[in-house]
Amino acid sequence: MTNRAGAAAPSHGLRAKCARRGRLFGGSLSLLVLIIGCATPTPPLDAQRTSLDAQQQWVTTSLRDYRMTVTRHCFCDPRGRGPVQVTVREGSVAAVVDQATSAPVADQFASLFPTVQGLFDLIQQAERQGADVITVVYHPSLGYPERIHIDYREDMVDEEIGFTVTGFEPIG
Secondary structure (H helix, E strand, O other), rough: OOOOOOOOOOOHHHHHHHHHHHHHHHHHHHHHHHHHHHHHOOOOHHOOOOOHHHHHHHHOOOOEEEEEEEEEEEEOHHHHHHOEEEEOOOOOEEEEEEEEEOEEOHHHOOOOOOOOHHHHHHEEEEEHHOOOOEEEEEEOOOOOOOEEEEEEEEOOOOEEEEEEEEEEEEEO
């Protein structure tokens, strides 16, 4: 058998052998992924912080005036995603400004970007509601949530919510 250029084309037997090798390789790769996944060590106890532990650490900082950049991760209106700069004074949101335009965010969307305490409240509410997945990474020395992912129901699509906090700075 030849191809259009007149060169010998591979036989069906060679194609079948290559297909078997591909299936064997794919199966081996799946097994390797399974073994690696099972071999993932449990994080050390200090990394397994609870929301209450981290919140206590945050409270001990006594920070009530700060600025942070917040991005919401959701299947929602882009105007409610950010990133935005949230300024907090005396523990309450004083301003929410669009990071890209430096314009104030409309009130209907600004209310979607909480204080650090509001983020803790969100985490604890998800815990009380029995969310299927709650993943939080806390700042190592200040205790505030740096990354939050909440999936209320794993069998449902687009109800997840997440937050990323960056650029945190106390202000005077």
